[in-house]
Amino acid sequence: MSAADLIIVGGGPAGVEAALEAEAHGLSVILMDEAPQAGGQVYRAPPRAFSGAIQRQADPIGVRLRDRLSASRVQQFFDHTVWSVSPGFRVDALGPKGPVSYEARAVLAASGAQERVVPFPGWTRPEIVGLAGATIMLKSQGILPGRLTLVAGQGPLLLIVAIGILKAGGRVAAIVDLASRAEWLADWPALASRPDLAVRGLAWRAKLARAGVPILYRHAIRQVEKVGARRVSVTVGPVAANGMPLAAPLRGFEVDAVAVGNGLTASTDITRLLRAEHHFEPLRGGWAPKLDAYYRSSVSGLYVAGDGAGIAGAAAAACDGRLAGLCIAHDLGTVAEAEFRRAAAPLRRDAARARRFGTAMAKLMALRQGQVQAIPPETVLCRCEDITRAELTRAVGDGARSLNQLKAWTRCGMGPCQGRICGDVVGAVLVVEGGTREDVGQFTGRTPFRPLPLDQLAGDLAYADLKLPPPAPL
């Protein structure tokens, strides 16, 4: 087992910037990511085997990030899925050659965000993909969700996906946005902190208008039904400010794909596993680990940066990552106090500015309780186990109050995704039935962070070589 000062889980902007900063201050750093290359979700690289034309479309920020990382002495383990982090610290991963583990004095969780989708009847159909998922199809795989796609949900990914589809030669039937136009405009002051992005947003809206893509503000999908072999019919209707459906008028669209998403939530596998303290921050995606100004969690030696600390966007993730790298070097004793103060001040200013923009975007992505309240009883909430809202309501009637009791009584969250997809929305549904998000709690964090092929974990071993503990008593 090899060791380093710091292991970073996640090679997105937060993880890479932290790695570079920590390494520049003399720490030995291991960076691990399950993806084949650095970049994270936002700068996800196209596969290396893809042609130069597609490579050239990759976001230049991501290309620079990867170049800087390759030029560094950071030890990189891509294609490594981290499945456990034990206190002290030991990090276990499954790589192309089987299980590996590394030890370090500190761990930085930079594992980013995951997508939340508020369920509606028909949302499990294979024509439907997540909105964030659609960005990955477009930028890293070079494929369209379908020939004609309806783009729905909330937040900045709506525009990113619609534009991405048009640029790649696809068609967009409509953008169905939970927010009103006024809500977007309300964020102009924050957008002014990133004029480059504000200008880009305007150009995008102009492009959508030229392409004749209708934008339905304050609308949401009511249901999706299959029609014929290749198409689905999507019913869309107006909603109130809190997301609650309004009676009329309903509109129908026939498309062959739907991309839908209701914002991002922090991926907290590592902090939940290690029992760090969390708090519920509705405007930053929901549950997130509590941190101090040095990115320290309540578990000594465990740090968090990027969207995994609460949604604040890619620019903030990069700034926070750098600062976190510096703070860790400071805590581990390779940066003197005076130098730390000097270096940290400008970084803190950058991070604060970037966060202002990110927070405005995250606000647009916040879950709307009325939409959750209106999920019809027969709708599946837990995709893995096909658990409907009605089953959940019955379990609450039988006395389940917390997410974990609900899980035990219904199997909601027990399937292959382990509640990573449904957990946030099911928590919100429980609140509709009574209690607060704090009462309801979170699913208990456990290993493995991803399903592990049993054969790969067990490896090849003769029975005689198995290390067995002493026998149980008779």
Added chain:
Amino acid sequence: MIRFFFDGRPIEAYPGESVAAALRAAGILALRRSPREGSPRGSFCWMGLCQECTVVADGVRRPACRLEVAGGMVVSSGAVP
């Protein structure tokens, strides 16, 4: 282009692309059925979390969205009988 097999059917793919992308491009959306309802499921999150895209590739159960195609790869539905 390279070729792999899904449920016995040959599929063309670009080197480097994921099994999920190649199947979707070939018009194959349903990769498995859900265990209780038996409803068709396909790739959804594209980041290795939801497991809706699980297939059996050369004997190993894996999310198709995080699996790069290889020539001759034998892939079948991840549905459990």
Added chain:
Amino acid sequence: MSELTFDSAVIGAGVMGANVALWLARGGMRTTLIDRGEICREASGVNAGTLTLHMTRAALIPYAMKGRALWLSSQAWLGADVGARSASGFSLAFTEAEEEMLVKRAEARSAMGAPIRIVTPAEARAIEPGINPTIRAAAFCALDGHVTAYLTGRGYRAALLQAGVALHEGHGVEGIGVSDAGYVIRRCGAAPIHARRIVLAGGVWLETMLAWLGQHVSVRCLINQLIVTERMRPVMRSVVGIANGLLSLKQFENGTVLIGGGWQGKGDPIRGGIEPIPDNLIGNIQLARHAIPALGETRVLRIWLGLESETEDAMPMVGPLPGLTEAYVIGCVHSGYTSAPYIGRLLAERILGREPEQPLFDPARLMKPRQEQA
């Protein structure tokens, strides 16, 4: 009588406390069941649910057999389906030493009434084709089975409410005072509860609970690891273990396979079971795949740790507490989930003033002299 005054108060709503409370209420007592969390969220909701005689301590076989029968008929007396299923059970031996242990252990358990017999590899594989063909011998028991442990609380909760038990979830007990009328149960953040009788059923937290009453017993806390796979094709019908007791394997109707065997993780009664030991996890998985090779096809979804209590002599602590009137304890029962419906009922009989059908396990033997106050 005030709303918070009872004939009996049971502290700890695991399967032990739930059973005692149920039978006390059905026996006509005004009963409350108190837990700091929700019902059956500790050992009783997260255990492997194996109804096995192969793993039960020989001396407890008669209790386990009764408990198993009660689980299988739970629809009738509990009024709920908690997924109790009868199956056959195997214990396997892969080496000469294991075969010797297998024979010895089977004999000891048969002597206590468990219908266990040694079978040849061919016989074993005829009943359970999934078993690794390299076994040297197997012990077979027709009376095995399993319960879906995570459904325990849901089943008991409904039955308890129907029997009139006042269930108090969500407020921990901090201490117990003795009064003329019995006991005063002080709770954290809620009004005290008064009861003429008390039953301590706190699992691994019994040591702390007993100390409230000035009784000193050491209770060991085991951190048991369990592993569950995703759904897979049917690969086994029986419960499969190994001679040294370090494996328990079963496939549920939904296709998931549960892998246990008492491998240890890290944790304690205060923080819970927090940290699996990766090498123990891999070892447990290697052993499971060796027993049922087809498990190699599936994936591991979740690993968790549950807290099991054990006394110094590894025998149960069930009965009246010495030197106190109408105070009882129940816990530290090896394979306690299997025998809980029976042992819980035995204690309730005793509290209701009837002679239990089988002897209880006197806690007095475990008491230590009072520790000096610092």
